[in-house]
Structure formats: structure tokens, C-alpha cells
Amino acid sequence: MLTRSWLRGRGPAALLLAAVPSEVPAVEFGNLSALDLRAACVAYLQIDLGARYRAGALSQRHYGAEASALASLMRGEGGRPNAGLERRIDAMMEWIAAERPGDAEVAAKAEQCRGVLGL
Numbered sequence: 001m002l003t004r005s006w007l008r009g010r011g012p013a014a015l016l017l018a019a020v021p022s023e024v025p026a027v028e029f030g031n032l033s034a035l036d037l038r039a040a041c042v043a044y045l046q047i048d049l050g051a052r053y054r055a056g057a058l059s060q061r062h063y064g065a066e067a068s069a070l071a072s073l074m075r076g077e078g079g080r081p082n083a084g085l086e087r088r089i090d091a092m093m094e095w096i097a098a099e100r101p102g103d104a105e106v107a108a109k110a111e112q113c114r115g116v117l118g119l
Contacts, residue, residue: 041113
């Protein structure tokens with residue numbers, strides 16, 4: 001299950017890498033399966049959430065509410081944890097971090113993901 005401590009534990013390293021510009025394009029959504037697209041979107045939303053919080057754009061309360069909403073996206077049928085999706089999200093976080101997209105690109109992908117996930 002995704003928790004605030006999990007987000008804090010992974011966010012800084014991923015955000016540090018994401019802040020460094022790169023020539024490599026970000027994850028292309030059109031090339032992903034439905035489950036990988038969901039995982040990529042949750043990963044982008046996690047990275048964006050951490051960046052907005054660190055920039056002071058979110059209060060602790062709003063950060064917690066958004067983190068809880070992201071955690072609910074990782075649950076399977078009946079609200080049970082979905083280990084397969086969690087592994088894919090971890091892999092997407094690593095992929096995105098390795099690509100080192102800029103803040104603007106992460107924000108744009110996160111906004112696109114909100115539409116994909118119906119948020």
C-alpha cells in the first residue's frame with residue numbers, strides 16, 4: 001500500500017534525478033499497455049506531488065489528501081492491495097527518474113495523467 005512515508009522515501013531521489021535536464025524523451029503513453037499506462041500515470045502524479053509539496057505549493061493537509069487519493073488508485077478489486085501494479089509503478093518511477101525529465105515536462109505529463117485516470 002502507498003503511504004506518505006513511502007512517497008517521502010522515494011520522492012526525493014526520483015525528484016533529484018527528475019530535476020536534471022536530459023535529451024531523452026519522457027515515457028510515451030501511446031506505446032504502453034493499459035496497466036503500464038496506469039502505472040506510469042501514478043508515477044508521474046507521485047513525482048509531481050512531491051515537487052509541488054517541496055516547492056511550497058501544497059500544505060501538509062493537501063499533500064496528505066492527494067497522497068491518499070494516489071494510494072486509492074493502487075488498489076485492486078474490493079479495495080485490496082494490487083502488488084502487480086505496485087511493482088509496475090516502482091519500475092515506472094525508476095524509468096522516469098532515469099530519463100530525467102524537466103519539471104515542466106513532469107507537470108505536463110501529470111496533467112495529462114489526471115485526464116487519463118479521470119481525476
